[in-house]
Amino acid sequence: MIPMLLSRGAKGVPAPAPVDFATLTLPPTPNTCLLTPGTAPGIGHLHRDPYPVTPDQAFAAIRAVGAAQPRCFPLAEYPGRRQAQWVARTRLMNYPDIIVAEVAPAGAGTGLWLYSRSLIGRSDFGVNRARVMTWLAAFEDRLRQG
Template sequence: MSAPIGALLGRGAAGLPPAEPVDFTRLVLPPSPNTCLAAPPGGHAQAHITVPPLPVDAATAWPVLRRLGEGLPRTYPLAEWPERRQAQWVARSALMNYPDVIAAELVPGPGGAGLFLYSRSLFGWSDLGVNRRRVEAWLAAFEAALRRR
């Protein structure tokens, strides 16, 4: 069931359908170019960006990941599943207030945690590279936050 467009254009996380965790092992990316997926090496066949193993384990990186969206413009917490070490946020576009959903999950891996980071538009076909730029910026912010922890 999809919500009417007017309901999705609320403020913050309001108006969005209930959040569900992303199963990155079964995730199939849409044919539209308005998504970006970063994944650990070999973590997903459709990944746009490969994220090297983190220098810490998933338990150590989890509190840093949870704070990742804090202070970013028009970005709001959407949901968390601590048992999966997955968090989601909604980011609203400046001009039209359209919502994009960002999901991140830490997984155990050899030599450090693996990170999945997925940003997707809920509307439209093309995002003019917004989701890829967001994923790249969030990866850089996460790396910097891990160094400061």
């Protein structure tokens, strides 16, 4: 755990792998937040209807949102599945959180899966949910702007 806290950016966190949202099992701890399309089967804390844009437009928008976030660093990208991952570091303690975003056709549009989780600790005092809501608002703003 100490190397994770002493590292900067995306360094020091476990090696990334694509997240399969169809088989994802959320941990029993309250330090995660998952947003899924309302049309997607499975688990999720929050749900949004699919967006009336192409998957490529949605992927470009969510990547731009991630690039604009403070203390947020690219971790991995899987263009074939339109999935990107970032590490966000807390300001005071440098704790790393992982954010995963994926877009895919869903219903009559494009669905967004947005997953934020802490790597350290049991509770996050609502930080991951707040992050998901912030990213979601920024994503929707970008889509409106075209």
